[in-house]
Amino acid sequence: MIDQTVVELSRLQFALTAMYHFLFVPLTLGLSFMIAIMESVYVMTGKEVWRRMTLFWGVLFGINFAMGVGTGIVMEFQFGMNWSYYSHYVGDIFGAPLAIEGLMAFFLEATFIGLFFFGWNRLSKVQHLTVTWLMALGTNLSALWILIANGWMQYPVGAVFNPDTMRMEVVDFAAVLLNPVAQAKFVHTVSAGYVTGAMFVMSISAFYLLRGKHREMARRSFAVAAAFGLLASISVAVLGDESGYAAAENQKMKLAAIEGMWQTEEAPAAFTAFGIPNQAEQRNDYAVHIPYVMGLIGTRSLDTQIPGILELVARAEERIQTGQIAYAALERIKANKDDAEARAVFDRHWQDLGHALLLKRYRDDIENATVEQIAQAAVDTVPMVGPLFWTFRIMVAIGFYLIGFFALAFWYSCKDSFESKTTFLKIALFSLPLPWIAIECGWFIAEYGRQPWAVDGVLPTFYAASGLALYEILASLIGFVLIYTVLMVIEIKLMLKAIGKGPEQVLPALQASMNVPANAASKS
Incomplete structure (x- = not known):
């Protein structure tokens, strides 16, 4: 039995590193496509301002990408350090998309980023534009594979438990790839990244326009961000x-x-x-309901029920009892691998084995669990409602605000009147953090809402953790917080320095570092 404090600290450490890492990912996703759009306009029009825009936002993209890669590596090591039993139990499934994601990020994506920066005087306009679009596609494909891995944790398909190896193993890789939860997560996540990139470009452009600096670039960047952001937010x-x-x-x-x-x-x-969830009394205080809406959103029908928490707890209790049968059969198989009867029983009930493992929190011989322990394990399948309830509503409120914000920005852009709208430009500047807040809320909902499962219905979180000593997890947690704080300071300083200098100072320095003549990028 693993110390529950170690489990909670391991969860906290992974949450901190994951949410910190995802500060960089959405901006990478959004900026990559906006840069590709800007360079496309440059190739079509030949106007130098669009090349300068591509390079300037590319510098900020490069800083952000480097920080994202550095923080992402740490997360992958944690699966072996803090979650070793998870890696053993489901590594056969989870490891494949994670490895492909690594290849995408470190080879395909990074290669095209290198060509983007160093290929201006070595490639034609069309060739370099192709590289830029491939860089954007590689960035998004990298996100696809990690979301396939995460989607499998949310909804495990295409795999079965092998009693001979005591592990989950892939039986249908196509089902893993086409997992409906993973696909929904991917398109939703990358769209949120596009909103983040658009808000970043628009906020920086608004800053320049308020200062009366770099107007030619800022005006065009603002217009691109307004159109791109409106489509993405919708x-x-x-x-x-x-x-x-x-x-x-x-x-x-x-x-x-x-x-x-x-x-x-x-x-x-x-x-x-609106409401105040009261988990102790299993009700919502001061609730305000809108009829029909949840049924339409959740089922897209008027006659399909959505089960409530108490009904789902009752179902979990039944699955725990069925899982006990699977666990007892598994024990017989471990004692005698030729026990055909035990294998037949296990094959009928193995899907509920994970629910039986919830009892491991209370006793090791789970086949002998009491009625009270089974009932408590079923209650454990309910995450904390209050944090999920409010976090979701914060995320949705920000989402609707951003739709209205980008719609107004697009209107001003079409009317070519946004430069005189100083109040709106200030709102654009101070709205910069909102996409990140919404995205972090989304990840909190996705991961915290899955508890108590590391893999939904398959592996409880407390059972997936490594048997680390308390001082070991505390030392690594403190170390990560300190290191990541330093990295955050470096990131912010680099970004602010580049933004403060603007394209007139940043681009000559960039071209000098790449040994690119000032007019080399204009050649076809």
Whole structure:
């Protein structure tokens, strides 16, 4: 039995490193495509200002990408250090997309980034533009594979438990790749990254316009960001609805917790616009409901019920009892691998083995668990409702704000009147953190809402952790916090320095470092 304090500290460490790493990923996703769009305009028009824009935003992209890669490496090592049993138990499935993601990030993506910076005087305009688009595609493909891996943790498909190796093993890799939860997460996540990139470009452009600096570049960048951001913010809302539908289909407890839905309601279920979740009494205080909305979002119908938390707890209790049968059969197989009867019993019930493992928190001989222990293990399948309930609503509120914000920015851009809208430019500047806040909220919902599972329905989180000593996890946690704080300071200083200097100073220095003549990039 692993010390629960070690488990919680391991969770905290991974959460800190993951959420810190994802400060950089969405900006990389968004900026890569915006840079490709800007260079496309340069190739089509031949106007030098678009090349300068491509290079300037490319510098900021490069700084951000380097920090993202550095922080991402640490996360992969943690699977072996802090979550060794997880790596043993499901590494056969999780390791494949993770390895492909590494190849995408460190070879394909990084190679094209190198060509982007050092290929201006070695490639034609069209060749370099091709490289830039491949860089953007490589960046997004890198995100695809890590989200396939994460999607499998949310909804494990295409794999079975092998009683001979005591591990989950792949039986249908296509099912892993086409996992509906993973696909919904991918399109929703990359769209959020595009919004982040658009807000970043727009906020910096607004800063320049307020200062009256670099107007030619800032005006064009603002216009590109307004159009790109409007499309991306609308797509986030549409694809977020798809994620909600996928959760209703495959992660019912998460959806019920997000909505604070304690009881199963008559179809179509109402949406709780406001309320104070009271987990102790299993109800929402001061709740304000909007009829039909949750049923339409979650089931896209008027006659399909969404099960409430208490009903799902009852289902979990049944699965725990069935899982005990699978666990007892597994013990017989371990004692005698030729026990055909035990294998037949295990094959019928192995899908519920993970629920039986929830009892390991209370006793080792789980086949002898008491009724009270089974009931408590079933209650453990309910995540903390309050944090999920409010985090989701913060994320949604920011999402609707960003749609309105980019719609207004696009209108001003079409009217070519945004330079005189100083109040709006100030709002654009101070809205810079909002996409990051919404994205971090989204990841909190995805990961915290999956608890108590490391792999939903397959492996409990407490069972996946390494047997580290308390001082070991504390030392590494403190070390990561210190190192990441230093990296954050370096990142902010580098970004602010480049933004403060502007393209007139940054680009000559960049061209000198790459040994590129000032006019070399203008050659076809």
